[in-house]
Amino acid sequence: xxxxxxxxxxxxxxxxxxxxxxxxxxxxxxxxxxxxxxxxxxxxxxxxxxxxxxxxxxxxxxxxxxxxxxxxxxxxxxxxxxxxxxxxxxxxxxxxxxxxxxxxxxxxxxxxxxxxxxxxxxxxxxxxxxxxxxxxx
Numbered sequence: 001x002x003x004x005x006x007x008x009x010x011x012x013x014x015x016x017x018x019x020x021x022x023x024x025x026x027x028x029x030x031x032x033x034x035x036x037x038x039x040x041x042x043x044x045x046x047x048x049x050x051x052x053x054x055x056x057x058x059x060x061x062x063x064x065x066x067x068x069x070x071x072x073x074x075x076x077x078x079x080x081x082x083x084x085x086x087x088x089x090x091x092x093x094x095x096x097x098x099x100x101x102x103x104x105x106x107x108x109x110x111x112x113x114x115x116x117x118x119x120x121x122x123x124x125x126x127x128x129x130x131x132x133x134x135x136x137x
Contacts (some may be wrong), residue, residue, distance in 0.1 A: 046112040053091055054132040055083035055108050074099035088131035093117050101113035
């Protein structure tokens, strides 16, 4: 009787862990609010390659989240941007602008791993690869 109860307990625990893992995975893949978790996973995921992506600079107020920087002196702005890589393939990228809102001028070149921009800079349309220019202009 004791062994049967232990097996039921272990089975229930396994089912609970599987359900929690499935719910967490669903949240990470489908929720915009999981951007921080996605960013952490993107940084360590060995199967993801770093690529350069391009996008039109979004409106400065188009951010979807903000948070205070480590000192509390500035706000960091989190944007979700439609971008393309050099071959013209589309991606949704999360870009964090530290301390300032983005300027709604020109284009942005981003170093992207999976869904997270790790570095970025403003560029003009003359710096865009041809396939990216066709998609963005």
